[in-house]
Amino acid sequence: MISYLAGPKIGALTYNVAHHKGIAILIYIVGAYFNNQLLQLIGLILFGHSSMDRALGYGLKYPDSFQHTHLGMIGKQAAN
Numbered sequence: 001m002i003s004y005l006a007g008p009k010i011g012a013l014t015y016n017v018a019h020h021k022g023i024a025i026l027i028y029i030v031g032a033y034f035n036n037q038l039l040q041l042i043g044l045i046l047f048g049h050s051s052m053d054r055a056l057g058y059g060l061k062y063p064d065s066f067q068h069t070h071l072g073m074i075g076k077q078a079a080n
Contacts, residue, residue, distance in 0.1 A: 001015075003015070004066060008063055008064060008065055008066065009063040011061070011066065012061035012062060012063040012066075013063070015060075015061050015066075016060045016061055018046075019046075019049070019050045019053060019060065020050070020060075021047055021050050021051070023046065024043050024044075024046035024047035024050060025043065025047065026043075027039055027042055027043035027046060028040050028042075028043025028044060028047070029043070030043075031043055054071070057069075057071055057072070057074060058071070058074060059071030059072075
């Protein structure tokens with residue numbers, strides 16, 4: 001969220017990277033390969049967090065605004 005201070009394009013990019021399920025799976029696999037339980041836990045938490053976001057309607061962001069996601073609009077704009 002702090003990256004949105006740099007603008008919506010940078011904010012959307014960093015948000016999407018941090019909430020990408022593929023990144024979470026990759027972190028978990030790297031942890032499993034190196035037998036690193038901390039990385040495995042981080043991967044599981046990131047995957048669970050991203051999945052919960054999707055279940056609540058918070059999708060990956062488009063670069064025009066935080067409220068514009070691949071699942072539709074969120075927030076006040078969604079009510080309009």
